[in-house]
Amino acid sequence: MSNSVAILNDFIVQTKIGLFCSYGNFYLDPKEPVVEAVISHAHGDHAVSGNQNVYCTAPTAAFMQHRYRKFAAAHFHLKAYHEVFNLKGVAISFYPAGHMLGSALVLMEYKGVRYLYTGDYKLEADSTCEPIELVQADVLLTETTFATAETKHPDAVEEIKKLNAVEANIMLGAYALGKSQRLIALLNEHCPQKRILLHHSIMPFARLYEEMGVKLGQYEVYDRKVMKQNQANMVYIVPPMVYNSYFRAINVIRVFATGWKNLQKNNEIQLYISDHVDWDAILETIAAVKPREVWTTHGSGTALQTYLAPKLVVKLLNQ
Structure with missing residues (x-):
């Protein structure tokens, strides 16, 4: 320079x-x-x-x-x-x-x-x-x-650990590319008792990450029967459009991973994880x-x- x-x-x-x-x-x-x-x-x-x-x-x-x-x-x-x-x-x-x-x-x-x-x-x-x-x-x-x-993002690890206190099943909203893969890895490392289910639109991006050498840990494609038969410790990761369309979803705790405060308003748990x-x-x-x-x-x-x-x-x- x-x-x-x-x-x-x-x-x-x-x-x-x-x-x-x-x-x-x-x-x-x-x-x-x-x-x-x-x-x-x-x-x-x-x-x-x-x-x-x-x-x-x-x-x-x-x-x-x-x-x-x-x-x-x-x-x-x-x-x-x-x-x-x-x-x-x-x-x-x-x-x-x-x-x-x-x-x-x-x-x-x-x-x-x-x-x-x-x-x-x-x-x-x-x-x-x-x-x-x-x-x-x-x-x-x-x-x-x-x-x-006034904007200060909290530590992502401490944020994801909040989910350890939730026994009920969780619908976790996240962008399909980038954020979802980060959450899968964070959940596997810091919330090992959680079983991770992915919306079908997120699966191809997760597989691409794996093909390029990024180890995400355990996850599986969403199955309605699995979610129904297991009433605890399931985390179903969905893209924003699906999350917003299921705003009346029952028997799940709704969580959205984002740095935007306005997107946290109606959620039962605030998960401030920003990229x-x-x-x-x-x-x-x-x-x-x-x-x-x-x-x-x-x-x-x-x-x-x-x-x-x-x-x-x-x-x-x-x-």
Whole structure:
């Protein structure tokens, strides 16, 4: 990094399609199909179908191909972590983001300046994905999903241990990809008396994790008879749509694993397990990356801008 080289204020700009780099003629996590897409991870709000060229990690491609089948992309260009590739003079490399299996921080180097896009990321330990690997950059483009000083995510292990106090069967709502696999591993390690049943839509992602070397522990596909015959210590993991459709489910304790307070309101137990950085983690990331400027996206960066104003330039890309 060099403080003598000017940062290009328009290196990444927010458009209706998403974050665009005109210098390399590519989009980061576009919301609509484009010709050149650099994709940080496989969640649907970052990885849409129909792009011509997708640059991503192998797990991200595998998850997209399962979800979108033949419409996933015309061409996948699989990149290992740390491998450098070039788009119109912009040198790009991926580093683990710690958000889910295959998630990547995107380092872009152009004319002596380093720009680091986080996608979604977390700093906490997670046995189901690669640990985050922060690198220094002149500009940090960070997600700000939970960027308020009062937001502090509790320890995921202590949260999952709450379920040990529940003898009744549990319907556990969680996103099918990433969060569900993390919960399976956490339950197996910290709630060993629980029997884990998965909604059929979650099973393929769990199997893909296993095929890529991630050991999740014991789980099985949901069987209505099994749930009926066993009135205790069953955990049935379901995606949000199923969870919301069974809001009157009887004989189960309803729990939803998320960092969002508004999604915890009507649940009998609050399970605050997030795969995003909270306020303290964002500040820790800034300290590690040592940027000259911070650009924010995915959420509101206003609180961060106010807090850092005396010391650091904070630009809100999404406002």
